Amino acid sequence: MTTPRTVLVTGGNRGIGYAIAQRMLAEGHRVAVTVRSGEGPAGALTVTADMGDAESIDAAFTKVEAEYGPVEVVVANAGITKDTLLLRMSEEEFTSVIDTNLTGTFRVVKRASKGLLKQRFGRVILLSSVVGLYGSAGQINYSSSKAALVGFARSLTRELGGRGITANVIAPGFIETDMTAALPEAQQKQYLSSIPAARFGQVEEIAGVAAWLAGDDAGYISGAVIPVDGGLGMGH
Template sequence: MSGRTALVSGGNRGIGLAVARALHADGDSVAVTCRSAPPPDDDFLAVKCDVTSTGSVDDAVTEVEERLGPVQVLVANAGITRDALLVRMGEEDFLDVLDTNLTGAVRLVRRTLRGMIRRRHGRIVLISSSSALSGSPGQTNYAAAKAGMVGFARSLARELGPRDITVNVVTPGWIDTDMTAALPGEARDQAAATVPLGRFGSPDEVAAAVRFLAGRQAGYITGAVVPVDGGIGMGH
C-alpha cells in the first residue's frame, strides 16, 4: 500500500504535521492543506485551502490530483476553537466552529470520494477529540462539531464499506501542541492530573494511530472511534 497519495488537512503543524510525516515515512506521497504558513518539511506538497469554502476545497484537491494523483488516504484534521461559556458565546462563534471542524471535513470527504469510489479503495480518518464524548465546559461548539464527526463517520462507513473504503475516527485528549503550550503552567499541571497516565500525549502518538488506520493491517476496521487520550475517556 506504499506509494499512495495522502492528503492531510491542517498538516502544517501539530497533529496534522506529525500525521503527514508518519504517512510519508510509509512511502506515501503527502499533500497538506494550510491557510497561511506552509509546513517546515519540503517533502510535502503544500496547498492553500480554506475548508469553509467549497470552491477552495475543490481547487485544493484538484491541484493535489494533478500533481500527485487521486487521493487514496484522507486525514481530516483542520480545526479551530472559539471557547466561551454558552451564555457568553455569540452565534457566529458557534457556527464558525461547526463550519470549520465538521462541515469542513464533510467538504473534503465529498470531494476526495470521487476517486476512491472509482478505484473501489480508500482510507478516511477524521481527527475528532475526547471532548466529543466526555464534554468540556466552555467548548459546546467544539464538542458538538467533534461529536458530529462520529455520527458522520459511522454512517459513511456503512455507505462505503462495499467499496473497500474505510472511515474511522481518532479522538485525541490532551496533546502537546502550540495550543496547549500556551496554557499557564498551573493549568497544564491540573489538566495532566486528570489523565490516568499523568501526562500530555505527543502528536507522534496520535499519528501512530492514524498511520495504523490508514494501513493494510486495518483493512477490516471501519466505523471505529480510537481514543488517544491517556485513558481520560476510558475507551469512550
C-alpha cells in the same frame, strides 16, 4: 510493508497535522497538505485551502490529483477553537467552529469520495477529540463539532463500506501542541491530574495511529473511534 498511497492531510502546517504528514512521508506515501498559511513538512506538496469554501477545497484537490494522482487517504485534521461558556458564546462563535470542524470535513470528504469510489479503495480518517464524548466546559461549540464526526464516520461506513472504503475516527486527548501550550498553567495541571497515564501525549503518538489506519493492516476496521488519550476518556 505498506502500499504507497496518495495521502491528503488538511491543516498540515503545524501540530498534529504536520506530525501526521511527516509520518506518512516516512511510511513512503505521496503526501499533500492543505494550509491556510505556512508550509507542510519537507517532501510534502503544500496547497492552500479554506475549509469554509468548497471551491477552494476543489481547487486544492485538483492540484494534488495533477501532481500525485487520485487521493486515496484523506486525513481531516483542520480545526479551530473559540472557547467560552455557553451564556457568553455568540452565535458566530458557535457556527464558525461548526463550519470549519464539521462542515469543512463534509466538504473535504465529499470532494474526495468521487475518486475513492472510482478506485474502490479509500481510507477516511477524521480527527476528533476526547472532549467530543467526554465534554468540556467552555467548549460546547468545539465538542459538538467533534462528537458529530463519530456519526459522520459511521454513516459513511454504512454508505461506502462495501466499496473498499473505511472511515475511522481518532480521538486525541491532551496533546502537547502550540494550541494546548497557550492554556493557563493551572488548567494544564488540572488536566494532568485526571489523566491516568500521568503525562500529556505527543503529536507523534497520534501520527502513528493515523499511519496504521492508512496502512494495509487496518482494511477491516471501519466506524471505529480510537482514543489516544492516556486513559482520560475511558468509556466515553
